[in-house]
Every structure is written in structure tokens, then in C-alpha cells.
Amino acid sequence: MACHPVEIVVHWTKQDMAQSSESGSCSSSEQNRNHNEWSPSLNLLEERNEGNHQLRLGLLKAALAGNIEEAKRLINDNSSMRLTSAAITEGQETIFHVAAGAKQTDFVEKMIDLMTDNDLRLQNEKGNTAFCFAVMAGSESVAGKMLEKDPTLLGIRGGKQMTPLYLAALFGEREMALSLYRRHYKNNGILTGLDKKQIFFVSIDTTLYDLALELLNHDNENELATNSYMHGECPLTPLHRLALTPLHLLDRSSKSDLLNQARKLVQLLWTKILEKEGNQVGSYFNDHRDLLFDAAHLGNFIFLAELISIYPDLVHQKDDHQRTIFHIAIMHRYDDLFKLIHNIGFNKQLLASYLDKDNNSLLHLAAKYPNPKPVNIVPGAALEMQRELQIFKDVEMLVMPSFRELKNKNGKTPRELFTSTHEDLLKNGEKWMRDTASQCILVATIIATIAFPAAFNVPGGNNSNDGIPIHRRNVVYRFFVMADAIALSSSSISILMFLSILTSRYAENDFYRSLPLKLVVGVLTLFISIAAMMLAFIPSIFMAYDHHRSNVIPILATIFVNFPVFIFGLSQYGLLRDVLYHSFVHSR
Template sequence: MATHDINLNDDINNFKHEAAHAERSRLHLAALKGDWNSIEDMPNIQREITKKRETTLHIAAAANHEEFVKNLVEGMSSDDITAENTVGSTALAYAAATGNVNIAKAMLKKNTDLPNLGSGMKPLFMAALLEHYQMVEHLSRSTKTWEWDIGDQTELFVTYARVGYYGKALEMMKANSNLATAKNRFNDTALHVLARKHSAFVSGSQQGILRRHINSWMKLKQDSKQIQAHELVKEICVRAYKYDVESLSENQELSQSLFVAAEVGNVEFLIELIRFDLELALKTDQTNRSIFHIAVKERHESIFNLLHEIGSFKDLIVENITNGGNNMLHLAAKLAPQHKLNAISGAALQLQQELLWFKEVEKVVKSSLKEMKNEAGETPYVLLATMHEELRKDGESWMRNTANSSMVVATLICSIIFAGQPTDGIKHSSENSNLELAFSVSSAIALFCSSTSLIMFLSILTSRYSYNDFLVSLPIKLMIGVASLFISIASMIVAFCASFNLKYHNHQGFPLMAVVFGIFSCVPILYVLLKYRLLFDIVRSTCFSSSLFKPRHRLLY
């Protein structure tokens, strides 16, 4: 009898466990789908339904089902909504992860202190980490960050700097100056993070050539976010390092940030640091490289141009010899970083940019350094030839292939125009005089331009392909050849249109023929559209690149 009762109790317990599991699965599925109607009659809807102790509200908030959450919260108490999972996160942290402000508002309406509860990641930090700015703006009003321990405050402060919420970072630092030098779990200060974020500042070395000219001509204003980034750097420097500068003390944090910014090309950040402490311009790293040596190595022309603004100190900096016995011209002779080369079309134009850099650095170094050998026994000129020989061969191949393919098109155009006789059998009259003139002029332009293009491409094919040829001669020939080819294509189409109109304008089916002709005449234009980028890159590289080393105004002072 006793055995029978024990078995009965076990069956009852098993049944209860299965029923509870079925209810949890039902709630879990409904929360994931946002299906409130399927569970609204169930008792105790807000309960733990996962192994991580996540409640129905956790799942619904994570699944971003706004109406489901509102219906669920409506029947909950202010204490029920504070439930935490195994890592101490409330459902508001899940809502912060989705960025849905309406869900957060519904929860805060039930418990206004919810942003400050939970032993795990705070909702505000979650929203900042995932870059949900509207959620950050909303939660920051009710989050008491000043009550957090310094570690949590630092994580939030550095995160603000990393994701670009500079205004929020400024507010935190003004409330707690210790954050200026505090380090997060990755051993980064906010200044280190800002040093790597060249995109946070206005110019930076990553802007395109034409963009920099347009910005200079139009004098575009900085937006509020960029102004805040500048202000944040200034505030950090003043609050954290002012005493060190005034007492002439060394500060490794500033120096480390300086060289990090130089590596990534963050020129605006560097300017702020150098204005704060002028001696930073003369600092060298562990390999005896100044920021200008780094700029040459990484090909950041905007930083290199600052060398001309520091007066006679320029000569002292240029004299620095880095590890390996390399001077600044040796660094210019080395191959540029691959991402810099990839930003330039074609091996020939890449080599042109490399030679331009070498020539610019050559202007600032003393004659004794030009013939100096490094520890490997190489002068800058020998090193340049050694490091760029493969690129020179690729440039030669690229030039030949471009010239050969373009010359075929130029030859066809020249042959078509030269052999064309559109006026045979046509009676000349005053009505057709304009069309005849248009045909004659366009045919002449097409013939002359295609001939010019042929000469330029032949000249390229017979070139010596020396390094000096890649600097000016070859790019100009290619630019003239491609531009002439485009003009000849356009002139050929005009000539053909005029010829077609002269012959068939009185034909009964002329309107239909004109439509068909117009469609097929787009085929030569397609070639121009496919190749226009080539001409654009050649013009940009040849005509604008040298001006990169001639800034229109001073940046430091």
C-alpha cells in the first residue's frame, strides 16, 4: 500500500513538472512571437521561464514586441518589474539593447528607479555600448551615474568617447574630473580612444583630395559633434595634465596618445595636443621616431605638413636617425602601407604617389642625409629602387595594357571618320547647311582627337618606364590620351547623328528610325561611362596630388 502511495506521488510530481514546463514553453514562445492573445488568460504570466532566470518580460523586451510589453507591464507591480536574471540584468537592460524607447518608457512609468537597479550591466551602459543614442538620451535623465563605483563610471565614460557621444562624456567629466585619467578594463583612457578616432574630427588624413579642396574653398563649419570632440580633448588635457605641463614634468599618457594619433593620421587631435604642450612636437618614441617620421612612414601628408610650421625645430627633427640607421628619406623610400596603395587606382598611379612623397621629403632633408647609408648599407635612393621595383613592373604592365586597349578604340574611330562620306547623293541646300557644318566640324574634331590619342598611346608604349617617367611624363601622356579618346567618341556620335539626319530626315519612317538610332548610339557612350573613373583618377593624381603638400593656411598657430 505504501509503495502504491509513493508511486502515485511521483506520478503527481512528474505531472506537475511537465505542466509547469509546458506553461513556460508556451509563455516563452508567445513572448518571442509577441502573441499576447494566446496567453492573456494564463495566471502568473510574469515568471521565470528560462534556465538563466529570464522572465517573460525579459524575453518580450529582447524580442522588441512593444504592445506585448505594454500589456504585460500594465498588470505588474513596481517590484515585479525589477526581476533580474542570473547575471543581474533587469528587463530594462534588454529593452536598452533593442533601442526601443517606447518599451523603456512603459517600464519606467511603472518604476522610475529601474535604470539604477540590477547588479549586472546597467541599461544606460548597454544602450551606449550598442550606440542607441535616443535610448541613451532618455535613460541618462533618470540614471544616477554619480552613485556608480569609479570602475563602472570609467567604462561608461570611455564608451561614450568610443561611440561618439562626446557631449555625454563632457557632462560626466565635469561631474568627476578623475575620469580624465581613468582607464577601462582594456587599459584605455578616453584620450587614447579619441586618438584612434580620426573620424571624430573635421579634416583628418583620410579625406579625399577633392574633398579637402572643397572644404577649404567653402570653409565648411564643424558640426556640433565635432566641436564637442575638440572640447572633450581640451577638457581632458586641462583637467588631467595641466600640472605636468606647467611643472615641466614628463607624462607618458600624453606621449602615448600622441604617437597613436600619428599612426592613424588624426591630425586634428595632434594639433590640439601640440597647442596644449608645444614640446610634444619634438617628442620621439622608443625607436627615436617623431610624429613626422611616423607620418612619412604611414603616408599622412596632413601631419607631415605641420613640419613647416614649427620653425627652426624642423631641422632638428629631420636629423633624427631611427632604429636601423634610417633617416626620414629612408622611410619615404619604403613602400607605403597596403591600405594606402589600395586607395589609388592602378599600379602606375600608386608609384606616382610614392615618388611624389619621396620628392617632398627630399626637399626638407639635408644633402648629407640624402647619401647616408642605413645599417643595411643602403642609401635612400637604393632603397627606393629596391622596395618599388615590383610596383614599377606592375605599373609598366598596367600602362601598356591601358594604352593597348585604348589604342584599338582610337584606331577604329580614326578609320571610321576618315572613310566616312555622308554627303554622297545628297543635294546641298541652305536648309542643310547647319547640319553639314556640324558634321564637318565634329568629324574634324573626332579625327584630330583620335589621332592625338593614338600618338599619346604610342608614346607610352615606347617609353623607357624609368621612375622619373612615372612621376610626370607617363601620367600626363595617359591623361591626354584618354581625354582625347573620350572627346573623339563624343564627336563621332555627333558626326554620325548629323550624317543620319542629312540622309534620312525626309524619309517616311524617320521618327521610328531616330528612336532606334538613339538607343544604339548609347553603346559608345557606355564605354565612356565605364572608363570615366580612369580619367578622373589620372587627373586627380596628376593635377591635385602635389598640392597636398602645399596647405592653404597654417594649422598649428
């Protein structure tokens, strides 16, 4: 992703960073004063001896485990040392820091009675109070007990002058952050403008979109929506940060509430930008067009769908290569993103006529095999070849007829480009098809070989006088005959299908419908033949053992004979599902 510092970024970095540096320069000395004022006792750390070591270790274990009785015993036995305000770790944490980080609510609640007034204000080596530890750990109950004891903890900043609310958002503690903001920070005036910006941006980074929405709703100056902040080495607006967050992955994670919040945040940000920019919204996107193409390169179709629904003219924006978001979608094979082109009416024909700087049309980009190759689109080279053909034909129906023979900068038509870039995939697809058909035809042949003689060697034998099967009037015998006939016919069909695959020309268009359909029929009939062969075995067992008093042997045989059917079904289910889906569902 390229970094493009624009005017709005410069405005923020000059004004707000100046404010930050001013407050930082004066706050560094203030931080030192606070640090000195609220520093814990370092006696246990400075006086290195076995007794102090064991005392620190005992307090640490008691705080981690929530062992109140042990902690009280150690504190009472060493009352002269004021252990509630003593640092017990190398990072200068007190027992309250440790207990808060370990979410030991009962420990903190009962130990509060033993502390002095300022023990909860003590800061560790990095400047964090025990209250900061509680909010970073997401322990609302511990934080609540501490605030009941000392409400001023809300105003004591942690390391690098971070507010407790910022720390809660930074660690992704949603409930803690929302509780702190709604109950304490929303209307008490503790947060500065710079604090709100920092909390707003970090809440987007950690997907606390509900907190970001509340902050944005109370931003009457619309500064949060239009300002930028440093993300790594690049200045990003909030909208750009959301563009870099694959919102469709939130949907797959079953976080529907989170996805809805992200949608609302995009809409509200856009509303705020419109209010701020007014008639200059077009120039805003000219300055920030990278967010569109970064989202397109990531396949962030949910984000782009929200923007397009609000401002349809965005579809005409082009990157440095003169490509729209739909050109990028085709290049990377983002189906969900490309489907948005069908929601823009007449504009789709206009967009399909755009050429990039190499004179490639949308059809040329569909014809070119993607590099790098998309991950886990379809299994198997043959199905991947089918998918490539489907994409090419879908785009071919979209563009005007004159574009189907248009040559690019290298003098190639879309069909010529498709053939040249898919040469290796075509060979791999042929090999995959041949290998699959060869293995399956062997199994189908074995089944046919078994099923054919079984029709004449019937269970129980034939009458020696007239040659008629002895059990011909038995319902079980009739079931055997039907199952054997199905096994023989389905295995024969399977052999013919796989033989047709082996003798195919393997032209490009054969992979579009012909070969996948033959593969589906071949595998399905093979499965049916295996199941029918197993079913034919069951009545044979019952007729062979019908003179026994116990049916244990036939029942056990019936149970075990089903295992091969289930194993084959499970092993081939994925292949059948993918072929059927990409042939008859995905292609629509």
C-alpha cells in the same frame, strides 16, 4: 601595440581594483541574496510536461508579438499559477523581460495592471531585470513605463553588478544612456566612484562621447582623465583609447556631431590632465608617449592635430626607434598626418633633420617602399609609382640640401634607396602603361580608319556633273563634316599620345609627369573621337531618311547611338579622375 604599465596605472589598479574586489567579494553574496530575493517562479521550467511547455511557448509568442489579448487570456485561464512572475525561457526571463527586449511598449504598459508589486524586480539567470533589458534594447518608452511603476529599478544592478546606465552605454544606446544619466543618475547619489569610471570608459569604447563629456565635466577630482582601465590585456588611459579610435573615419561616416564631440573630449581630457599634473605634464607624456605613436601608426591625424595645437612640443617626442610622428606618417604614407608638419613653423626643418637609430633621415623613409603596402591608395602600378615620386619630391624640398646625399646605416643615399626598393613597382608600372596604351591605340586606329574615308563618302552622294556633294548647303551636312573632322583629328592625336607612351624609356621620373599627362591626353582625345564619330552618324541618318514622312527611325538611331559614348565615359571616368587628381591636385 605595446603595453607599458606606468605608475598611474598601478595606482588605479591597486586602489580601485582593491575597492572593486572588496565590493565584489561582499557583493557576490549580496548578489546571490538579491538573486534569490528577486528570482522568478521556476514552476514552468521545473515541471516538464506538455501543458507547461505549450503555456510557456504561448506566453513567449504573445510577449514577442505584443499580443496583449492572448497574454491576458493565458494569465486569466491559469490565475493560480501567477504567470506574470513565472520564468518562461531557459534563461529564466519573464514575459516582461521578453516584451522589454522586443520593445513592446503597449504590451508592457497594459500588462503592468496585472502584475504584482515585485514582478518588475525579478532577475533572470544572469541577474538582469526587465528594466535592464529595456535599457539594453534602447526602448525609452518601455523603460519610462517601468520606472513610473517602480522607481527602485534604478538601484537594482544587473549581471556582474552592472548598473542599468552602464548597460545602456555598453550597448551603445546613446539616447537611453543620456536620458538615464540626466534625469535619474546625475544627482541621486546611486553611482559610486567606480561606477562612474566604468561608465566613462565604456562610453568612450562605444563612442558615446556626449555622455563621456558630461561625466568628465562633473569630475571635480580629475580622476576620470588620468586613471587607466584594462582594455583587453593592456591598461589604457582615456586619452590613449581615443588615440586608438580613427577619428577621421567618423568624419567619413558623415557623423560630424560625433566628430565634434570627440574633439571636445580630447580637449577636455587634456585640460583635466594639465590641472592634475601641473608642471609635470612633460613627464606625463614621457610616461604615456605610446599613445602618440599608436595614433600615428593608425593615421589618427585629427586626434594628433588636437594634441599638437594644445601642446606643440609633442612633435619632438620620439619612439624606441628614434622616430617622430612625422617619420611614422611618411613610413605609412599618411598624407593628412604628414601635412600637419607645415603648421609648426620653423620646427619642420628641425624635425626633418632627425635621424632614426638606423641613421635614416625623413627622406630615407620617404624613399623606402612601404611594407606592408598601403591599402587602396591609388589604382594601378603606374599611378602608384607617380604617388611615390610625389612623396619623395615633397620631402626632398623639405629637408636641407646636405640630407639629400646623406647615407644611412646600410650606406645608401635616399635616391639609391628609392631605386632599389621601387624596382618591382617600376616594372609593374611599365607593364600597366604598355597594356593600357596598346588597347587604347587599337580603338583610336579603328576610329581614324572609319573617319578618314567617311569624309569622301558623304551622305546623299555627289553631283554627277561637278562632283560637289548634293547636301552641301544643308546645315545637317555641315554638322556632319565638322563632327567627322573632329573625330579624325582627335583620334590621330590619341594615336600619337599612345605611341609616345609605347616608345617611352620608362625612367623613374617619366612616371612623375610625362607618362600620366600623355595618358590623360590620349584617353581624353579618344573619348572625344568616339563622341564625334557618333555625332557624325546622326546627321548621316537624318539626311538618308529625310524623304520619309516619319522621323521615328532617325530619332531612335540618335537615342541608341549615344549609348557607346556613355558606356565609354563611365568606364574611363575613374581612370581619368585618378590621373588628373594625383597629377594636378594631390601633388600641390
